[in-house]
Structures are given as C-alpha cells and as structure tokens.
Amino acid sequence: MIADSQTPLKVSIAATAASLVLVLVVFELIRSRRLRERYALLWLLTGLVLVVLSAWRGGLNTIAAWLGVRGYPPAVLFAVGLLFVILVLLHYSTVISRLSDQNVILAQRLALLEAKLRDD
Amino acid sequence: MSAEELRRIAVVPAYNEERNIARVVAELKEHDPGLVIVVVSDGSYDRTGEVARAAGAKVLQLPFNLGIGGAVQTGFRYAWENGYDLAVRCDGDGQHIPAELPKVVAPVVAGDADIAIGSRFVADGGYRSSATRRLGIRLLALVVSAIARQRVTDATSGFQALNRRALELFAADYPHDYPEVEGMVMTIKHRLRLVEVPVEMREREHGRSSITALRSIYYMVKVLTALFVGLFRRRVVPLETSRRFDGGSQGAEAPALPAPERRSA
Numbered sequence: 168m169i170a171d172s173q174t175p176l177k178v179s180i181a182a183t184a185a186s187l188v189l190v191l192v193v194f195e196l197i198r199s200r201r202l203r204e205r206y207a208l209l210w211l212l213t214g215l216v217l218v219v220l221s222a223w224r225g226g227l228n229t230i231a232a233w234l235g236v237r238g239y240p241p242a243v244l245f246a247v248g249l250l251f252v253i254l255v256l257l258h259y260s261t262v263i264s265r266l267s268d269q270n271v272i273l274a275q276r277l278a279l280l281e282a283k284l285r286d287d
Numbered sequence: 288m289s290a291e292e293l294r295r296i297a298v299v300p301a302y303n304e305e306r307n308i309a310r311v312v313a314e315l316k317e318h319d320p321g322l323v324i325v326v327v328s329d330g331s332y333d334r335t336g337e338v339a340r341a342a343g344a345k346v347l348q349l350p351f352n353l354g355i356g357g358a359v360q361t362g363f364r365y366a367w368e369n370g371y372d373l374a375v376r377c378d379g380d381g382q383h384i385p386a387e388l389p390k391v392v393a394p395v396v397a398g399d400a401d402i403a404i405g406s407r408f409v410a411d412g413g414y415r416s417s418a419t420r421r422l423g424i425r426l427l428a429l430v431v432s433a434i435a436r437q438r439v440t441d442a443t444s445g446f447q448a449l450n451r452r453a454l455e456l457f458a459a460d461y462p463h464d465y466p467e468v469e470g471m472v473m474t475i476k477h478r479l480r481l482v483e484v485p486v487e488m489r490e491r492e493h494g495r496s497s498i499t500a501l502r503s504i505y506y507m508v509k510v511l512t513a514l515f516v517g518l519f520r521r522r523v524v525p526l527e528t529s530r531r532f533d534g535g536s537q538g539a540e541a542p543a544l545p546a547p548e549r550r551s552a
Contacts, residue, residue, distance in 0.1 A: 194516065207512075208509060208512065211512070272350045
C-alpha cells in the first residue's frame with residue numbers, strides 16, 4: 168500500500184486565494200444589493216467550506232485518506248467544489264420554476280384585471 | 288395633535304388565518320372605530336380574504352405568497368400612497384392585542400418617535416415561549432443594540448406604529464423574508480426616532496406559527512448575515528436631505544425604489 172500523499176503548499180495557497188476571492192465577490196454583491204441574502208447563503212457556504220479545506224492542509228489530507236483518495240488529496244477540493252456547484256444549480260432550478268409559476272399567475276391576473284377595467 | 292385628527296390605518300398581514308382574522312379585525316374596530324383596517328392576505332389559500340372582508344376590513348389579496356416582509360410592505364405602500372398619517376402594524380394571527388395599541392401609538396402621536404415598537408421584554412410582560420426562542424430573540428436584540436448604538440430589547444416584534452416619515456422609508460425599501468430585525472437597524476441608521484414600549488402579547492390560538500425549527504436556523508443565519516454585510520454599506524443619507532418623492536397626498540406617485548447602492552468610491 169502506498170503512503171498517503173500530501174497536499175502541495177503551492178496548491179493550498181492558490182486554492183485558498185481562489186476561494187477567498189469567491190467569498191469576497193459574493194460579499195460585495197450582497198453589499199451592493201445585487202444579490203439577495205436568500206440566494207447568497209449557499210454561495211457563501213460554498214466559499215467558506217472551500218477556504219477551510221484549501222487552507223487546512225492536514226484536514227484535506229485526512230479527508231482524502233478517509234475517502235480513499237490516495238494519489239492526490241487536492242482532488243477532494245474538486246469533488247467538494249463540484250458538489251456545491253450542483254447544489255447551487257439545483258437550488259436555482261427550483262427558484263426558476265417558482266418564478267415562472269408566479270409569472271404565469273401574474274400574467275393571468277393582469278389579463279383579468281384589464282378585462283375588468285375595459286368593461287367598466 | 289390627538290389621534291382622532293389623524294388619518295390612521297392598521298396594516299394586518301395574514302397567511303391562512305381564517306380562524307383568527309375576524310377576531311383581530313373586530314377587536315381593532317372596537318378599539319378605534321375611526322381606524323381603517325387593511326388585511327394583506329399573503330397568498331392565503333383558505334378563506335382569510337372573505338372572512339376579513341365580511342368583518343369590515345379592506346383586503347389586499349396577493350396572488351401568491353411573498354413572505355411577511357413583502358406582505359407588510361404592500362400594506363405600507365397602500366398607506367403611504369393613500370396619504371395616511373399614522374399606520375399601525377398588527378399581525379393577523381391574534382398575538383398582538385388591539386387593546387394594547389394606545390401604548391404603541393402614543394409616542395408617535397405625541398411626536399416623540401417616528402416609529403414605536405411594542406416590546407415583550409422592556410418590562411416583564413409575562414411573555415412565555417420556548418427557551419431557545421427567547422434566547423434567539425435576546426441574541427438578536429443584543430446584536431441590534433450594538434449595531435444601532437441604541438438599546439433595544441425585542442428586535443423581532445411586529446407590533447408597531449409608524450408616522451409618515453417611517454412609512455415613506457418602508458414603502459420605498461423594506462427587507463424581505465423576516466423584516467423586523469433589519470427594519471429596526473434601517474430605521475435607526477436613517478436617523479428616524481425609534482422607541483420601544485412594553486406591551487403584552489398572547490399566544491396564538493389557532494394554527495401554527497410559520498416559523499419551524501429549520502426555518503429558525505435559516506432565519507438566524509440570514510438575519511445575522513444581512514446585519515453583518517449591512518455594517519459595510521455606506522452610511523445612508525437621512526431622509527430629509529434626500530426626499531425622493533413628495534408629501535404624498537391622495538394619488539401621489541408610487542415611491543420610487545431607491546437606486547441600488549453601487550460600490551462606493
């Protein structure tokens with residue numbers, strides 16, 4: 168059995184920096200009111216989890232060993248990142264479905280209202 | 288000025304409250320016959336709207352559920368656009384006691400406050416609820432007190448009285464989802480005068496509160512995030528120096544939404 172490999176320092180630094188940028192961008196979008204808290208929480212969680220996993224090399228190595236990732240621990244970062252992206256996309260799919268339902272209701276109500284106004 | 292000379296309105300948000308709403312409307316009417324009552328039915332699928340109308344309230348029926356913030360703001364916009372001088376918000380689930388209204392209204396009528404909020408905790412009002420819930424409410428009160436640099440004891444109370452200045456602010460900009468906490472901070476940052484008055488509240492009689500365990504967690508995370516991010520927003524300009532729309536008599540224009548705040552230079 169090969170020994171568990173370690174996360175290279177450079178990879179850790181680069182990944183931490185990238186995750187921090189994500190958190191900062193999300194933060195700025197909320198601050199400037201272009202992103203509502205309600206839709207930002209999942210992004211913030213994604214960013215924070217990635218920051219922690221990227222910066223804490225010991226943790227990433229341990230988790231990689233648990234998951235049976237022997238060769239290259241940072242692969243776990245990809246997996247976690249992908250998982251969260253899928254979660255965010257799923258969340259947005261539900262949001263879009265709700266919005267389109269509401270849009271239909273609004274259009275119908277508007278048509279009924281217009282008809283009522285014309286009749287009077 | 289006495290309260291009778293003011294045009295006054297009660298905004299009552301209600302979501303599937305057909306069993307509580309008639310009593311709330313009746314008690315409000317009994318308390319003050321000159322009060323116009325607007326029930327905002329927030330996408331209710333029971334008979335809330337019909338029952339409220341039968342009880343003598345004006346009903347704004349939202350076509351789908353907007354959440355408490357969107358519902359209350361609908362009522363505030365109605366109040367603002369129709370030139371009301373004084374608005375009270377009183378929830379449709381019956382936990383706010385209309386007989387307690389004079390206490391909440393008094394500081395606003397006297398001109399001592401732009402918004403007065405009924406607090407369960409200023410004095411021992413005998414309010415009982417679960418320990419975790421009380422802890423959460425206390426924690427939020429502490430956070431708001433620190434941010435707003437004004438001591439508040441109950442940051443989650445929806446039992447409020449507002450004058451036109453406060454209505455103007457909230458008609459234009461009101462937090463979504465769970466608005467009370469952020470609304471309090473907004474009020475103080477806009478340098479409106481906010482006071483708390485002790486009131487009693489009662490447990491709801493029918494149905495369940497819309498706040499479940501999972502939602503409480505979402506609620507705390509969302510509100511704390513919003514408050515934290517709010518710390519980094521540019522200071523708001525006091526309303527009197529940035530009047531966005533005129534005094535608002537009958538038929539005044541809808542309050543323009545404030546331009547989204549962009550990156551400050």
